[in-house]
Every structure is written in structure tokens, then in C-alpha cells.
Amino acid sequence: MAVLTPKFATNDASLLLYAELDEAAIRTVQRQLKAGQLVRILPGMVSASAPDQWPALVARERWRVLAALFPQSVLAYRSAFNGGLPENGEIHLSGSYRRDVELPGLKVVLWKGPPPAPGDLPMQGREIYFPSLPRILLENLTPSRGIRPKAVGKAAVEQRLLAICDARGEHALSDLREQARVLAQQLLLLKEFDILDEMVGSILGTRASQLVTPEGKARTAAVPYDADRVALFEQFAAQLRSTPLQQAPAVALTEQARTHLAFLESYFSNFIEGTEFEVQDARGFVLQGQPILERPQDSHDILGVFHQARDMGWANQTLAAGDAVLTQLRERHTHQMRERPEVSPGEFKDKPNRAGNTEFVSPALVRGTLLQGSQLLPTVPAGMARALLAMFVVTEVHPFADGNGRLARLVMNAELSVVNACRIIVPTLFREEYLDCLRVLTRDGQAQPLMSAMQHIQQWTAAFNYNDLDEVITQMTACNAFERSRSQFKLLFPAPTKVA
Structure with missing residues (x-):
């Protein structure tokens, strides 16, 4: 077979286009057609390949084909809006006349429309153009009807x-x-x-x-909010409404037991956030009044959470629905972080924050998103369901520069305390599972892992007797609560107390 010399460099006879050939090459192609060496796909478009290969050829050489068959056309309507990829086997062009053309594996819908305009750019240096962004948007606001309208709307x-x-x-x-x-x-x-x-x-x-x-x-709401986050809150609330959750009753019934549980809640909640102390050291400055000589700021972080977990006013303060939630959270944060002036206690963040690949609600949308999320709280059952929603709203918004995780767990436990349910301790060994479940809900909208995990860890928290702090620390140690590696250790439940 003779080697052809097209205008655009290719000597591949699998797809030949008259628009790319000179007159001598076209005559050669026509002789080869008569000899059966080539096959006509469409007028001006021939191939040496078998018909079952034509759709792949057209897909691979789409811009060559379109430029050759529809010169000076412009990618149009929804095809331009979607970046030029065919949709449902169709691609829309704007040209000098109206026509539909069936190519192998591709339908070309050619609309009569304006020629290339300033800002429209040639595709691969050929006579087919990708429209400017203003043109794309204007054309896609034109009225269109049908099952697959030409404009996206x-x-x-x-x-x-x-x-x-x-x-x-x-x-x-x-x-x-x-x-x-x-x-x-x-x-x-x-x-x-x-x-x-x-x-x-x-x-x-x-x-x-x-x-x-x-x-x-x-x-454009009066107080703008993060629509994607609010949709996620609504999805989570719907699952909480339709899923009955277990709820362990409160077990710390004496003042002493409540103090001990509050200490362990604060100790582990801060450990999750990287404020790491030996438990006996933390016990010394939280419960025994020992002077804080080293790491005073980290020590005050533990004290701030401890006071809100123990004090009945804070411990039972559930989130309001609406405007009051903003004041509540600012007051909580002010009290919790009062020894950390560098993090602006009680002031909503003014810079974006993130954890890993998760970017939290932008500063401008914090207030509106908290308002919208809080209004969902009364729609879910009180207790465990409302506790998880409240915690998740605060976690996802991350309204402050620091202290958000600890604040979210305090908010969660307040919803449990007010209905006389057991507060939740998230021990060190459970940290990664807890955070993993939050990520799954954030990224995939799957709530079941978090609901199951939090019911499980509440049952674990309720399995201890908090009247004797030495004994409960010994038991939690035996249950691997203070360990870090999930691959090496399993979180165990304490052995049932023997009745004399």
C-alpha cells in the first residue's frame, strides 16, 4: 500500500480523512477503495481497519475526525460545559448548519450557531474550537427541552x-x-x-x-452556611432517627465517682489530641493539687475539660437549637481554653483548619453552619442519638482554632448526662477506631460504623466502678486502655465484679 502524505503528520492508514490529504493522495485513496484495500466509513473518511475497530478509532482520533468533517465548528452546549467529553454517546457542536451525523460509536449533534468568537481556542491546532468560558455559560442558559436537553441549564x-x-x-x-x-x-x-x-x-x-x-x-442566606456539611448533618440525623441505639445508664452515681470519671474522661480526651501525660502525673495536678511545674499549658488543657465534665452546670448543658448555640459554644470554649490566650478562647476561627485530608467548614460559614446543624438536634431522639449528632456537628464545623475535638466530646457527653446515661470515655487504644469512624462518615456518609463504635465504647465505659480510682486505673490498664497499637492489643472489658 502506498504511503500517503497528509497535511497533519500521520502515515497510519487505519483512519484517513480527505480533509487532511492533498489531491494526489486523495486519488490514491480512491484507487485503493476500488481495489478493496480501504473501506469508506463516511464520505471523506476511510479506513484499512475492520469495522469492529472503527468506534475505537473514532474515539482515539475524535478531534481529527471532527475538525475534518465539521471545519470551523465550535464545541457547544453541554459538551463544552463538561470539558469536551462525549455524554451518552453524543457530542454537541455549533456550526453553519443543523445536522445529526452518526459516526461509529459517536453521534454528532451539529447546531446552527455563531462561528468561532474571540476567546475560542483551536483544539490540537485544528479547525475545531473549544469555546471561552463566557460563551460556555451563556450557551448553557439557552432554553432547551427533551430527555437529554442540549444545555445543562x-x-x-x-x-x-x-x-x-x-x-x-x-x-x-x-x-x-x-x-x-x-x-x-x-x-x-x-x-x-x-x-x-x-x-x-x-x-x-x-x-x-x-x-x-x-x-x-x-x-446567599442571611447567615451563609456550608450546604454540603448541612446535607451531611441531615443525612446523619435521618439515620439516627431510624436506628434504635443502645444506651447504658449512668454508673457514676456518687460525687466521688463522678469526679473520678470526669478525670479519666478529661485525661483520655486530651490524649486523643496529643496532650500526653502519665496518668498518675495527671492525677497529681488535677485531683491532688500538686503544683504544675512543667508544661503548664498542656496541664491546663486537662484541667479545663475536667472542670466541665465534673461541674453539673457544664456537664448537663445541652446544645440549644438556633442562635443560642453560638453563645453556648463560645462560653464553653472560653472556659475550657482560658489559660491559652494564643488560641483566642471563645472566638470563632478566622483561618481555615484541617485534619489530614479533611478540610473543615470555612471561617465565613461557621456561624450559619452551626445554626443549621443545631436546628436538627430536636429532631432526633434525646440521649445517644442526639449526643452523636451534637458531637459530629461540632467536629465537622471545627469552629475554633484549637480545642475542637475536646469540645465536641464534652458536648456529646452533656447530651448523655442530662438523660442520666453513662458518659463516654474514649481510651487511647480506641482513638484510631473513633477517628476512623468519623472519617468514614465525613467522606462517605456512612454512619453505621460510628454508631456501632460509640455504643460499644459506652458499654465499655459503663463496665467500671468509679468509686475507687486506683482500682479503676488498674482495671483499665489490664484492659489495655492505655495502649496505642491496635495491631498488638485488643480493648478488653473488665471481669465482672464477684458478689461476696
């Missing part, structure tokens, strides 16, 4: 505008609107620009909000 464009604002800032959104204003005149998409103008104005807060998506409504 207002909601999808709104979400894209919100994403642009988040990624690049309000200035970039304003610039985009001005570019679209000019382009709309050229493309005759003035009505579409009016819609885009309203949407941008709503996001920037210069107009009354006309936004329709949950994300848009959250952004």
Missing part, C-alpha cells in the same frame, strides 16, 4: 459560578460577567446574559438572591 451554571467564585475570588466572577456582557452582543444571547447577570449579582450580594441550588441558597 440554570442550576448547573449556578454551581459552576459558585465554584469559580470559591476558587478564584469575587474579582474573577466580576471579570467573567464583563466578558460575557461583550460576548452576548456578538452571539445574540442577550436574554441569557440577563440571567447570568442576575446570578452573578446574587452571588456577589449586590442583588436580591435569585439562586436555586442548595449551595446558592446557603451562600
Whole structure:
């Protein structure tokens, strides 16, 4: 077979396009067609490959094919919005006439529309163009109907505008609107620009909000909130409403037992956050009044949680629904972190915070997200279910610069104390399981692991007698509570107390 010389460098006869060949090469192709050496796929498009290979060829050489068959066309509507990938086996183009063309493995929907405009860029240096962002957004606001409408519609464009604002800032959104204003005149998409103008104005807060998506409504609410987090809270609340949870009754019934349980709760809660002391050292400065000579700030962290776990006013203070939750959490945090002025006790964070790959609610959305989350609390059963939701709301929002995990567990235990249920201690050996379950809920929306884990650890907490602190520390040691490695140790329950 003769070697052909196309305009674009390829000597692969598996897919030949007349638009890429000179006249001599086209005559050679036509002779080879007559000789049965090549097969016509479509007029101007031939191949030496078997028909069952054509869909893969078209997929691999999509831009070559489209540029050759539809020169000077522009990727259009939902195909441009989605980055140029076919959707449901279709790709939309804008050209000088209206036509549908069935290629092997791909349907081309060609719409009559404006030619390439300023800002549209050639794909791979060929005569097919990827539209500018303003053009993409304007075209996708055009009216369209059917099972698979050509335009993605207002909601999808709104979400894209919100994403642009988040990624690049309000200035970039304003610039985009001005570019679209000019382009709309050229493309005759003035009505579409009016819609885009309203949407941008709503996001920037210069107009009354006309936004329709949950994300848009959250952004333009009187107190903006994190729509994704609130949706996760609602999902978790629904699972808590529909899943009966075990609930162990309170076991620390004397003042002495409550003090001992509060000490161990604080000790382990701080250990989770990296404030590590030997338990007897912590016992000395928390319960025996020994002077705090080393690491005074870490010592005060343990004391702050201890006081809120022991004091009945704090221990039974459940979260309110609505505005009062903001004051409650600020007061709790002020008391808890009062010896740590560098973390701004009682002041909501002004910088983003994260743990590993989890980025918590942004500072601007803390208040609104707490308000929205707290309003779900009365909708779930009191006790264990409400305790887990309250803890998760505070954990996910992470409203302060530091102390959030300890605060979340104090909030959780208050919901248990107020219904005379056993408070929860999360021992060192259970730390990773507890955090893993939180990550699964955050990332995958799966609540069952957390619900099961917290019911289990509450039963474990309730298995000890807290009247004798020496005895309970000895028992917890024997149960591996102070160990760290889950691969080497298993958290055990204490042996049942023998009745004389």
C-alpha cells in the first residue's frame, strides 16, 4: 500500500480523512477503495481497519475526525460545559448548519450557531474550537427541552459560578460577567446574559438572591452556611432517627465517682489530641493539687475539660437549637481554653483548619453552619442519638482554632448526662477506631460504623466502678486502655465484679 502524505503528520492508514490529504493522495485513496484495500466509513473518511475497530478509532482520533468533517465548528452546549467529553454517546457542536451525523460509536449533534468568537481556542491546532468560558455559560442558559436537553441549564451554571467564585475570588466572577456582557452582543444571547447577570449579582450580594441550588441558597442566606456539611448533618440525623441505639445508664452515681470519671474522661480526651501525660502525673495536678511545674499549658488543657465534665452546670448543658448555640459554644470554649490566650478562647476561627485530608467548614460559614446543624438536634431522639449528632456537628464545623475535638466530646457527653446515661470515655487504644469512624462518615456518609463504635465504647465505659480510682486505673490498664497499637492489643472489658 502506498504511503500517503497528509497535511497533519500521520502515515497510519487505519483512519484517513480527505480533509487532511492533498489531491494526489486523495486519488490514491480512491484507487485503493476500488481495489478493496480501504473501506469508506463516511464520505471523506476511510479506513484499512475492520469495522469492529472503527468506534475505537473514532474515539482515539475524535478531534481529527471532527475538525475534518465539521471545519470551523465550535464545541457547544453541554459538551463544552463538561470539558469536551462525549455524554451518552453524543457530542454537541455549533456550526453553519443543523445536522445529526452518526459516526461509529459517536453521534454528532451539529447546531446552527455563531462561528468561532474571540476567546475560542483551536483544539490540537485544528479547525475545531473549544469555546471561552463566557460563551460556555451563556450557551448553557439557552432554553432547551427533551430527555437529554442540549444545555445543562440554570442550576448547573449556578454551581459552576459558585465554584469559580470559591476558587478564584469575587474579582474573577466580576471579570467573567464583563466578558460575557461583550460576548452576548456578538452571539445574540442577550436574554441569557440577563440571567447570568442576575446570578452573578446574587452571588456577589449586590442583588436580591435569585439562586436555586442548595449551595446558592446557603451562600446567599442571611447567615451563609456550608450546604454540603448541612446535607451531611441531615443525612446523619435521618439515620439516627431510624436506628434504635443502645444506651447504658449512668454508673457514676456518687460525687466521688463522678469526679473520678470526669478525670479519666478529661485525661483520655486530651490524649486523643496529643496532650500526653502519665496518668498518675495527671492525677497529681488535677485531683491532688500538686503544683504544675512543667508544661503548664498542656496541664491546663486537662484541667479545663475536667472542670466541665465534673461541674453539673457544664456537664448537663445541652446544645440549644438556633442562635443560642453560638453563645453556648463560645462560653464553653472560653472556659475550657482560658489559660491559652494564643488560641483566642471563645472566638470563632478566622483561618481555615484541617485534619489530614479533611478540610473543615470555612471561617465565613461557621456561624450559619452551626445554626443549621443545631436546628436538627430536636429532631432526633434525646440521649445517644442526639449526643452523636451534637458531637459530629461540632467536629465537622471545627469552629475554633484549637480545642475542637475536646469540645465536641464534652458536648456529646452533656447530651448523655442530662438523660442520666453513662458518659463516654474514649481510651487511647480506641482513638484510631473513633477517628476512623468519623472519617468514614465525613467522606462517605456512612454512619453505621460510628454508631456501632460509640455504643460499644459506652458499654465499655459503663463496665467500671468509679468509686475507687486506683482500682479503676488498674482495671483499665489490664484492659489495655492505655495502649496505642491496635495491631498488638485488643480493648478488653473488665471481669465482672464477684458478689461476696
